[in-house]
Amino acid sequence: MRQTIEFRIGEEDARRHLPPDLGMPLGDSLRKIVLPINDGQVQRIAQLDSDYRKKDDCFFTYWHIHRKYTEEELESAELLDLVVRTYFEPTGSMCGTEYDESVACKHCGAGARQTGPLILNTTRVSKNKDIAQTIAGEVIVSSRFVAAFQEHGLRGAEFRPVLHRGRNATRPSEWYQPVFTSKPLKLDAKTVAGNNPFDLDARDEHRCPKGHVAGLNQISELYVKRASHDGGDLCITDKLFGVRRGELRPEPRLLISPKLRDVLAGMNAKGYVLEVAHFV
Numbered sequence: 001m002r003q004t005i006e007f008r009i010g011e012e013d014a015r016r017h018l019p020p021d022l023g024m025p026l027g028d029s030l031r032k033i034v035l036p037i038n039d040g041q042v043q044r045i046a047q048l049d050s051d052y053r054k055k056d057d058c059f060f061t062y063w064h065i066h067r068k069y070t071e072e073e074l075e076s077a078e079l080l081d082l083v084v085r086t087y088f089e090p091t092g093s094m095c096g097t098e099y100d101e102s103v104a105c106k107h108c109g110a111g112a113r114q115t116g117p118l119i120l121n122t123t124r125v126s127k128n129k130d131i132a133q134t135i136a137g138e139v140i141v142s143s144r145f146v147a148a149f150q151e152h153g154l155r156g157a158e159f160r161p162v163l164h165r166g167r168n169a170t171r172p173s174e175w176y177q178p179v180f181t182s183k184p185l186k187l188d189a190k191t192v193a194g195n196n197p198f199d200l201d202a203r204d205e206h207r208c209p210k211g212h213v214a215g216l217n218q219i220s221e222l223y224v225k226r227a228s229h230d231g232g233d234l235c236i237t238d239k240l241f242g243v244r245r246g247e248l249r250p251e252p253r254l255l256i257s258p259k260l261r262d263v264l265a266g267m268n269a270k271g272y273v274l275e276v277a278h279f280v
């Protein structure tokens with residue numbers, strides 16, 4: 001596995017502190033820099049950000065860790081983190097999906113219960129995708145996905161029809177919402193979560209005291225307890241990542257079996273990438 005980290009840094013700040021040939025410009029005012037995670041410049045950027053934060057500022061405005069695997073690594077994995085890469089808006093609640101917020105956790109806002117069908121503007125999903133999600137963490141899958149899942153006798157989720165609501169009346173859509181019937185996988189403490197790779201939220205500002213939210217962002221690969229796996233091919237983690245703010249909701253991670261990995265590869269499913277996850 002090869003890990004790189006991408007930063008976006010204001011051009012003026014980058015010019016002041018970093019070599020001029022590091023990264024590439026994104027427009028006039030932003031620079032994109034991708035580095036191996038153990039590159040010396042990464043530590044320098046982390047230090048600069050830490051200095052900026054003491055002045056209530058930040059050096060980088062975006063970061064993302066990319067993990068690149070060999071075919072063999074993905075082939076031999078016992079469990080895989082299904083990372084949805086197709087996002088769309090508006091969210092379910094903006095389209096009329098109802099949530100009972102009264103049951104949500106007072107600390108982290110997790111656990112609001114969806115009380116009706118998922119209603120979305122499904123014309124907003126990019127064409128030819130098989131899995132997508134809103135910024136509120138509402139995951140949907142294509143009818144093709146559901147057919148393949150059922151045809152292969154896979155376990156771990158039922159699929160409920162998603163309703164489409166655009167400008168006109170509500171109507172059925174080609175999309176389904178997975179409702180997880182597998183036991184949630186218990187997230188192991190080996191999983192690193194935090195605000196960013198250099199700020200692991202030592203003050204627990206984004207961790208729920210009741211344990212619902214592990215942190216703002218997933219930093220490492222996922223580690224889950226083997227004893228909590230009921231054999232499901234599609235599972236979620238028990239702990240969530242993210243924050244309840246505006247339309248954002250903390251969301252679990254999706255994990256799949258090698259069997260489902262092969263089914264998705266066989267149908268050339270689109271809209272996700274895979275990372276290796278680990279049983280402990």
Ligand SMILES: [Zn+2]
Nearest residue numbers: 105108208212
């Ligand atoms: Zn909570």
